[in-house]
Amino acid sequence: MQFGVREDPGRYANLDYDNDNDNDNDATVELVLCRWGALELGLPAGRVAALEADLDPAAPTIGALLGLPAAPGGMRVLRLAGPGAVVRIRVQAPVTQVRLPAAAIHALPPLLAARLRRPWVRALAWRPQPAPGALVVILDPGDSV
């Protein structure tokens, strides 16, 4: 899936995590990034079939799925497709697609994983730049889609 517009690409231009002055050739992960309030969320790009306009305000939001309060801002719809079904879920703009090195991906800390109360929260990504660093909560619909 390709988006027509890659918003603010400069934030993600520096993939030189090992400081060897070139883009890393290590294993990478493609994520579709979106927002909900102050949270930055990511989904594996392979699970996102399309980006659509927000034409159905009754469609479920990612915020409701995660138990978060409503957040103002422009909305987009991600169409998630899997072996089970097709799910449309509303997320906050901007929506971008990025490639992160494997080194940026972290498993959930064990105590958090053991007591997590929400589905779909799968992993974390840490982007050191711009400082002081930013956390991306990686979601995965798993077999629900």
Next chain:
Amino acid sequence: MGTERGGADDQGEAGPGPAAPAATLDAILEQRGRVGSDSPIVAVDAVTAQWVLFHLGERPFAFPGRQVVEILRTPPIHFVPGCPPALEGVIEVRGTIWSVLRLADLLDTPAGAVTRRNAILLGRAADLASGLRVDAVDDVLDLAANAILAPPADLAGRLQGVVIGVLPHRGDAVLALDMAVLLRAWRDAGP
């Protein structure tokens, strides 16, 4: 004034016997000196352990130093949706992501106000690890094992099993905690 010279000088040794002569002061001191030179003094260090002392609200606590990897001033804590209330979020420390638990919640004890003295203890015990927020770190001490008193018998609720002793320190009774027991109980409490 005559000082009897005892038989020890004449006989060359002092020892038990039916008619042992009285030892002289010189002989005794000489013998003590030989004992000192033949038996080197062996320094025996008391076994000590390091403890990290901190407080939550008005109550002082301590963890064994071997269970505290690092002490941090509070870095930015990042929220993760779906965390139970005691788990504030996660922090990044030199490339590693750590969970951060509110220790006061785990112990069901009142926490103090948020101040600049708040700290996060990076703890590791058995197979578990987490950051633990405390109100302030008070001290890091080396204490002999016999300085630690038995835990009180009337501990309330969540302190039972977690408190492994009492450290007397500056007039306070500091409750010594076992981080492995604490984290395991929280992990196993269910979602």
